[in-house]
Amino acid sequence: PDVRGKDGMKYGVAALIERLGILKPENLTRATIKRYAAERGAKPGTVLREIGQLRAALAWAVESKWIPSAPAIANPVRQPPRRERWLTKDEAGRLLAACTEPHIRLFVMLGLMTVARMGAILDLRWEQVDLERRQIAYGEGHGNKRRAVVPLNGEIFEALQAARRLSCSSFAVEYHGRPVTTVKKGFAAA
16 A cells, blocks of 8 residues: 555554554543553654544544444644744755755655645656646545645746656656655655
8 A cells, every 4th residue: 555645654653553542532632642652752743743633533533333332532742833934935945956866856846836735746656747837736535635726937837847757657756766665764864
């Protein structure tokens, strides 16, 4: 199965199973969930995402008639403040200049110029890139995260044209002819 963009979910579920997996739904008390958050030792955003996954799993279990009802699970930590910082033009330019690998450079350009999420960029196939109309249709998305059709400025248009000529796969962002599953190392290096 394709797990790109789902690593957070995979590790979150593993953490939930490791710490709460032996418990029955009725044992998922407020104290148990608070203890989970404290022992997890993760940032508040991570804990909240994992608790959201737990709620979704319980709702699915109720809908599938595996359990009669799901306990109400309150958030065990406060919502972290929203990020209020964006790259300046100078910082964006320096980031692009530091991208030595072509696939990382294309990824960063797509991120900066289309404001798409990492998963949408890594899932992007050439059939979604309309060079004639100068636009990308990122696709349907998942859940409430809709993906847009975005126009291409001259810089990203030229970068995509060059990448298309050299492409060895159906994915726009590729490495040695294979789809890229993560850009963490290359992005961190840049």
